[in-house]
Amino acid sequence: MPTYLVGGFVRDLILNRPNKDIDFVCVGSGIELATEVAAALELPPPVVFRNFGTAMLKTGEFELEFVGARKESYRADSRKPWVEDGTLEEDQQRRDFTINAMAISLQAQGFGDLIDPFGGIGHLRKKVIQTPLDPVITFSDDPLRMMRAIRFANQLDFDIEPETFAAIISQAERIRIVSAERVIDELNKIILCPVPSYGFKLLFHSGLLRHFFPELVALHGVEYVDNHAHKDNFFHTLQVLDNVAKVSDDLWLRWAAILHDIAKPATKRFSPQHGWTFHGHEDRGARMVPGIFRRLKLPLNEHMHFVQKLVRLHLRPIALVKKEVTDSAVRRLLFEAGDSVDALMILCRADITSKNHERVGRYLRNFDLVEHKMTEVEEKDRVRNFQPPVTGDEIIRLYNIPPGRIIGDLKDEIKEAILEGVIRNDREEALRFLADIAAKKGLILSSNPYE
Numbered sequence: 001m002p003t004y005l006v007g008g009f010v011r012d013l014i015l016n017r018p019n020k021d022i023d024f025v026c027v028g029s030g031i032e033l034a035t036e037v038a039a040a041l042e043l044p045p046p047v048v049f050r051n052f053g054t055a056m057l058k059t060g061e062f063e064l065e066f067v068g069a070r071k072e073s074y075r076a077d078s079r080k081p082w083v084e085d086g087t088l089e090e091d092q093q094r095r096d097f098t099i100n101a102m103a104i105s106l107q108a109q110g111f112g113d114l115i116d117p118f119g120g121i122g123h124l125r126k127k128v129i130q131t132p133l134d135p136v137i138t139f140s141d142d143p144l145r146m147m148r149a150i151r152f153a154n155q156l157d158f159d160i161e162p163e164t165f166a167a168i169i170s171q172a173e174r175i176r177i178v179s180a181e182r183v184i185d186e187l188n189k190i191i192l193c194p195v196p197s198y199g200f201k202l203l204f205h206s207g208l209l210r211h212f213f214p215e216l217v218a219l220h221g222v223e224y225v226d227n228h229a230h231k232d233n234f235f236h237t238l239q240v241l242d243n244v245a246k247v248s249d250d251l252w253l254r255w256a257a258i259l260h261d262i263a264k265p266a267t268k269r270f271s272p273q274h275g276w277t278f279h280g281h282e283d284r285g286a287r288m289v290p291g292i293f294r295r296l297k298l299p300l301n302e303h304m305h306f307v308q309k310l311v312r313l314h315l316r317p318i319a320l321v322k323k324e325v326t327d328s329a330v331r332r333l334l335f336e337a338g339d340s341v342d343a344l345m346i347l348c349r350a351d352i353t354s355k356n357h358e359r360v361g362r363y364l365r366n367f368d369l370v371e372h373k374m375t376e377v378e379e380k381d382r383v384r385n386f387q388p389p390v391t392g393d394e395i396i397r398l399y400n401i402p403p404g405r406i407i408g409d410l411k412d413e414i415k416e417a418i419l420e421g422v423i424r425n426d427r428e429e430a431l432r433f434l435a436d437i438a439a440k441k442g443l444i445l446s447s448n449p450y451e
């Protein structure tokens with residue numbers, strides 16, 4: 001059966017990029033070929049996806065995928081293509097970009113020959129993304145390809161060929177027919193690039209972004225009142241995202257960067273005394289996070305809570321350094337941020353995007369001080385993963401009172417006293433403090449706490 005390596009693996013082989021997914025296309029049945037290869041390599045039988053006519057083998061860290069060459073035709077009245085067996089050339093034509101449409105022959109005769117009908121190798125050299133056929137039809141047939149064009153441009157640091165980019169602009173609205181899951185998959189790949197602002201700028205200028213992420217587009221623009229302008233929060237956000245990307249690969253920390261100022265348009269005010277303000281944008285922004293996650297089909301789990309927490313707290317460290325850094329303010333921040341405190345500090349440092357080097361240096365030195373203080377306070381008081389030194393059950397037993405609101409109030413008072421530095425985070429001190437506050441409420445000990 002004539003067989004070829006094809007697609008992303010060929011592209012990455014030429015670019016010298018690691019790729020563990022190897023796609024084989026054959027003129028015939030991919031499932032039969034996979035079964036024969038498995039037998040020859042003494043591997044377990046392939047996993048077969050009969051609906052797609054594909055079969056997959058795993059060997060070592062490689063995933064080998066086998067498919068018969070096919071031809072795809074799209075009809076105006078359906079989003080699903082009509083698929084039928086085809087030649088290698090037809091298979092290459094249905095691929096999204098010239099750099100993804102190259103094949104390498106595995107025939108005995110001509111083994112290793114590159115079959116490149118659309119000039120993919122030249123486009124790799126020139127670093128451009130271009131569709132093999134008419135880009136308007138290519139993108140209209142499967143609008144996800146517009147996201148893929150931008151994702152590849154960002155991952156490979158390529159340009160998008162002008163006619164191809166113009167077609168994205170003209171077809172952008174069709175992204176609305178693609179499921180949120182597929183869009184977000186590509187968006188997350190863009191976010192994980194070394195310089196994600198490039199992908200976001202392409203998404204913005206092509207008009208794609210406003211169709212699935214209007215809140216981010218709303219950050220764009222500068223308004224003037226009496227010659228006072230505020231900064232463009234869209235480009236500021238992208239700068240923060242790039243800054244985070246330089247030091248962390250964490251997708252959710254990158255999402256926190258994207259969303260940290262998301263409520264600025266909704267909270268923007270101008271007053272002659274204070275100029276432009278965005279009061280409360282951190283709380284309002286945190287409240288916007290679940291709605292955005294739900295719509296974009298991002299997970300509504302601890303990742304979302306982490307992003308929400310970072311958005312809510314992102315001004316706190318900077319507020320700390322503006323005043324004198326008190327132990328109690330540091331304790332409160334450690335208590336509220338918990339295990340996310342290191343991520344929070346990365347976000348806050350990334351948020352300093354001033355062009356004034358002297359000012360940036362001063363802020364960053366102040367953050368060093370805050371972090372130093374955090375280490376000191378944490379060593380002493382261990383509030384980062386705060387566990388109440390006296391539990392509710394114990395209070396019930398000690399004072400022989402039924403469970404109720406008063407238990408929560410007493411626990412809160414103890415916690416407040418620790419955070420304020422009235423007592424240390426220590427069981428003995430907490431019990432003594434409890435005795436005082438309980439007595440003030442007229443509660444009488446019914447058993448000895450030191451037993």
Ligand code: ATP
Nearest residue numbers: 007008009021023094095096097100101142144145
């Ligand atoms: P990566 O592994 O980084 O996603 P890849 O190029 O291997 O890169 P896949 O999504 O695995 O991407 O796709 C494999 C190949 O299938 C592509 O190289 C391309 O030839 C083709 N392809 C994938 N998706 C599409 C699409 N929506 N339209 C046309 N061809 C596609």
